[in-house]
Amino acid sequence: MEALDLLLTRVSVTRLTDPAPTPAQLDVMFRAALRAPDHGQLRPWRFLTVQGEARDRLGQLMAESLRVRSPEASEDALLKARKMPLRAPLLVVVIARVQPHPKVPGSEQVLAVSCAAHGLLLAAHAQGLGAVWRTGDFAYDSYLTKALGLTGDEQILGFIYVGTPEGTLRTPPVMEPQQFVTEWSGAR
Template sequence: MTPMDMLLSRASVDTLIEPAPSADQLSEVLAAAMRAPDHGKLRPWRYILIEGDARPLAAERVIASMLRLDANAPEFKLNKRRQRFSTMPLVIALGMHLRPDHKIPLWEQEMAVAAATMNVLNALHAKGFGGIWVSGDITEDPVLAAELGLPAPHKLAGFLFVGTPAQQCEPPRRPDPAQFTASWTGSPVSFSADKE
């Protein structure tokens, strides 16, 4: 597979089984994250590995967060989150080590974390693993972030569920990039994707 074939075949996978990447494989995957654009060299990404017996404990913290944010959260949603956080081969909490008073704007710091996360997903795929980036309102909960080691002003950017895809699937069909591309010649552009 060429590097371009690898990029074009990546898709989010949430039906994951053991094994997760080994320590050496994960080190190489996370090294790819360090190649993300990073204005100011702030390195705002932080990775919190949740594996083994720590997974059910993290799941209970996530459930507590959900209930803090919505005391009437539906039971099926709570159970789904509990099950997924408890059983995924590896969960990586995506931390944003933010510096609000720095000359680099916060949005650029957050985008660096997002770019690094995409590198992680691509590297996982290149190594034969799968992953999916999950978020939701719990990523805005400062209590959960602090419990994971990210006290304010630091935040969560979500979680990666990581493992081996349970089955080989064809990547989903993606839209034609031409729908999202326009050449600017002096007047505002329009995109065919916005005309649907």
């Protein structure tokens, strides 16, 4: 796939099925992620892969987390939480590890991790895989964060669901850059 075609055609793919990425495909995805801009060479990223039966365990943790956060949660809501990780054969938990640094604020480190996640999405698309980046309440839930072994200086930026696209990919809408770009002349 040509680089510009890749950039102009990537879409979030929500209907994913087996097979999961191969080890070789995953290696390419993570190598692409590690090329993200990284002011200070801090490498503020960490990733967890979740596949196979570990997805069931993650679903259990999500249901437990929901119950802690919302004791009145219905059985339907708990079931939905348990099934979330089963939407794709592989999940990648994207983690920002913000480190104290005199020249690189935490916000820049989080941006670097976001770029790494985007690189992972692009590499999945380049290899014919489907992927979608999801957040939601679970990305910000302290119970789940602790259960996944994150430390106090780490935060989940999202869950990237990866697999084989089910059906045909949607065509991304055409957006005109002029709607988002304005030249600043330097005047006040």
